[in-house]
Amino acid sequence: MDIFSSGKVAVITGAASGIGLAAARRFAALGMQVCLVDRSDAVAAAAADIGHGAAGFVVDVADRAAVDALAAEIRARFGAVSVLMNNAAIHGGADALSSPDLWAQVIGINLMGVLHGVQAFVPAMVDGGQPGVVINTGSKQGITQPPGNTVYNVSKSAVKSLTEGLAHSLREATGGRVSAHLLIPGFTYTGMTAAAAKPAGAWSADQVVDFMLERLAASDFYILCPDNEVSRAVDAGRMAWAMGDIIENRPALSRWHPDHAQAFAAFMAERD
Template sequence: MSPIPSFQKGNTALITGGASGIGLALATRLLSYGLRVVVADKDASSLYRLSLAPETEGLVPFEMDVGKLEDWARLKKKVEEEFDGKLNILALNAGRSLPTSFSNPDPANFYETMSTNLFGVINGITTLLPLIQSTSTSSSSPASIIITGSKQGITNPPSNPAYNASKSAVKTLAEHLSFDLSTTHPNISVHLLVPGWTFTGMTGNLHSEKKKEKEKEKPKGAWWPEQVIDYLEKKMGEGKFYVICPDNDVSEEMDKRRMLWAMGDVVEGRPPLTRWRGEDGWKERAEEGMKRLDI
């Protein structure tokens, strides 16, 4: 039994991008607590394997593209018909990271990234929020919305502008949603899950020999997806909105220093992304400056 009120037996959860990685770890955890779990994903083969796996017995697979409103309409109808419109947990976790660069004249990867990472969240909230609101009418039936962000949407490292921008926008949306619901629907908690370095390569294929091989390849610095869910539960139990996960290489303190330094670029009028700028000694100044920050 979980101490999180919305994680209780008999409740209904819906997870996008739940056929692998962190989404799958959350689905498995909720199933172990006795929840009814709908897993929505674009990967039909992974969904099929999950439907056959003993540890995911009771999981309801749903193939969809989170960037398409018509797919969300189908999903809403399924929840209404099969679960009486009850939805206690909505985890908007689907994401992708395609390479993007302004030197490439084809913006296709920008559109694809935004369609999944940003509009997958917007579509999910606008379509399913009425069901969550009607489910959480009293303190005895609380609900939770978990939105997966990224540290890249906060500290904004160079190399993939579309991914960083999409996750930055997701952070902003989650903050506004939390603020709005705090007064209109206080029984709905909102949480921004920001994983650290997480090893997810093997989780989409639960029973293959490849999984056993890949498990041995996990870098020492990375967390398992299950560790991310442990941390999520801990922070949700503390009533936290921001769930900024450390990993085996980066501590919570270091994350705070990096985030503070990034905001300092704006406040102090420095060039953007000074942590990575080689010119004028900015990179070295950033390293020294972060050490001196008051945490």
């Protein structure tokens, strides 16, 4: 895509590590002016390591005023933004009955941080007359809703809905000149989920970014990443089953319900 080219400005949140850092490196290698944003002070070292004029900004995306100020500073220093990647997230680990403070933190970063980025940067992209791309990082958990980390699931489900609505609004407002896309990583070795060494089943963050750029070139909205454990067919089956809970009036999260375990296994076996 020509938009990922020399002189264009890219803003990436959650860029001190993981997928955000991998994207920053790749965009900088393409000649873009990259702005790395993270609440960790490590973002400055990450930007210095990338070089190519990359700039680091310590900002908590949950703070609307701070994100608005960031957008104004980036426009003043570097000009119009062509690529916005709202990627910042924390993992959570709370169910519906626990940890109200953690709920506030996760929703504040994972959902409101994305909304703050959209509302701070995208209106100028719409008004600027130039092509633009918005990438919001979701999760398969926001679609299949596995139990055990409800707060994260809720945040990423909401990011999916937000990005779908944004894509429609941008299509209506710009006719596709500015587009929105939902990145849906698979099992990825990042700072959020990292073990001491990359598990064999995981993709690297660089693989996710390679796949993202490939699918953006094909104009995909849903950038559904496989990994070394789960194929596209398996993902499709799990997602179809999840939607079937509503259509078939099964119990919530029936994939994990003992009365439906055999039916789910048979459903998936048909897709092997």
